[in-house]
Amino acid sequence: MTVTDSAPATAPVPPLAARTTAIGGSAVREILAVTARPEVINFAGGLPAPELFDVEGIAAAFRDVLAEEPQRALQYSTTEGEPRLRAALAERTSVRGLVTAADDLLVTIGSQQALSLLATALLEPGDTVLVESPCYLAALQAFAFAGARVVAVPGDDDGIDPDALDALVIRERPKLLYTVPTFQNPTGRTLTGERRAAVARVAARRGLWIVEDDPYGELRFEGERVPWIASHDGAGDRTVLLGSFSKVMAPGLRLGWLRAPAALRRACAVAKQAADLHTPTVNQLAAARYLADRDLDAHVARVAGVYRERRDAMLAGIGDALPAGSTWTRPEGGMFLWARLPDSYDTAALLPRVVEQDVAYVPGAPFYAGEPDPATLRLCFVTQTPEEIGEGLRRLGRGLRG
Known part of the structure; x- marks a missing residue:
């Protein structure tokens, strides 16, 4: 038989x-x-x-790109992202107070993909991640899929409490802190400048990655802009800044980016190669053209x-x-x-x-x-x-x- x-x-x-x-x-x-x-x-x-x-502006950008360089627009691209778009994003980031080069950036399919890449590059099953309470729901999903143990940091109307963060880092020995410090989802609250500096000091003193997600920061109605955590002393070599066009241009473009130290950025690029090779070329070139021809601000x-x-x-x-x-x-x-x-x-x-x-x-x-x-x-x-x-x-x- x-x-x-x-x-x-x-x-x-x-x-x-x-x-x-x-x-x-x-x-x-x-x-x-x-x-x-x-x-x-x-x-x-x-x-x-x-x-x-801006339907007219976005449509014009796609038309111009496809008319002028169709072979490039419809071809494979580099994993890190189209150079023109990375250069434009680097300039926008630098103007807002964080000196950035094009090579500091990795273009992603929305900032949600950036979260998944970071979870792949940083987390082993059982690692601890600290988050705000409450926290952006899809971030909780991304960390859970990576097998992480997620622990909430206490806070109040001004955001996470740096003293509570310090105590949790000592006790839990986490890999990273995830935060949406400006107009947070779901609460709408903004972490104060003083607390941002304190969070940066905790990360530098205790050894901690910070993932600073900023999809809403440009949508300010009143008050003064608060500098990114990534711009504070001691945070530069351990903070990943995430950005997105979803809330300021159009979510259907699925364009985001991460700014990270070199070794982590390379690890995320390898993870992205395994996931999708690269972000769609035509979308990247159209966004770069839009930034060149239109006033996004x-x-x-x-x-x-x-x-x-x-x-x-x-x-x-x-x-x-x-x-x-x-x-x-x-x-x-x-x-x-x-x-x-x-x-x-x-x-x-x-x-x-x-x-x-x-x-x-x-x-x-x-x-x-x-x-x-x-x-x-x-x-x-x-x-x-x-x-x-x-x-x-x-x-x-x-x-x-x-």
């Missing part, structure tokens, strides 16, 4: 990797699927306002002006929508407002009742690495007009009151 003869007619296929079943999907994307009906006023998404995209200023009006509309109506005793943030920029209801409320349990009123939010619990706070929720204020925001908040109030 042969092995083939004794085998069952149809054997089961091997199972999926354990990490694919142990780690859940994005709570935000699951809610968006449920609330896709056009009548729903959706505060759940983290999408920039599509009517504000002026476009971002127009977008931020509209977003400020929408934030103000949400702030004007949220007090009437939420139960007495609720608190909420007042972001100086970005896309998100974070609210906390009284202790007796569970925003996940309340969401179906709220959706019946044709409005949606994201419950706060999935954003926590540690013990979640069920009374919290995130509201995105950029994708609706002020009038729609006002109506959405009235619906939210009816849903929460039941």
Whole structure:
């Protein structure tokens, strides 16, 4: 009898990797699927306002690139990224206070890919990662897929507490700290300049990588720009700065970048070669052409002006929508407002009742690495007009009151 003869007619296929079943999907994307009906006023998404995209400018950039250098635009590219785009990004970064050369940068498919590359390059299963509390949800997913142990750093309205960070680094011996210090997702808060300097000192004194994610920093409505952590003394050789065009140009381009010390950047490039070889050439060249021909800063200023009006509309109506005793943030920029209801409320349990009123939010619990706070929720204020925001908040109030 042969092995083939004794085998069952149809054997089961091997199972999926354990990490694919142990780690859940994005709570935000699951809610968006449920609330896709056009009548729903959706505060759940983290999408920039599509009517504000510079469609004409981006289309012109693609047309010019394909007309003038089609063979290059449609060909493979280097893993590190197109030289013209890297040079333009380096100049923008340098102008904003962090001297940068083109060779300091790796172009990625959105800054989300940068997180995955860093997890591959830095983390072994069981390594500890420190994060904010609450934290950007997709970062928690990326670190979990790498098999990391994720620990939250205590903080307050000014961001993570440097003294608590110092104590956790001593106790937990983490590989890295991940932070969105400016207009954070999900809270909208901004880490103060004093605390940024203190975080840099902790990293230098204790031996720690800092991953500084900055997708929202250019969307400032008021107040003064706070320098990057990467620009502080002692942080230069251990801070990775992530950037993205998703919130300031268009997310469909899927263009991000990381600025990192040479050895880590090379490791990320090797990881990217294994993942996708390179970021799409035509998108990179079109973005470089857009930066050369258009005024991105002026476009971002127009977008931020509209977003400020929408934030103000949400702030004007949220007090009437939420139960007495609720608190909420007042972001100086970005896309998100974070609210906390009284202790007796569970925003996940309340969401179906709220959706019946044709409005949606994201419950706060999935954003926590540690013990979640069920009374919290995130509201995105950029994708609706002020009038729609006002109506959405009235619906939210009816849903929460039941």
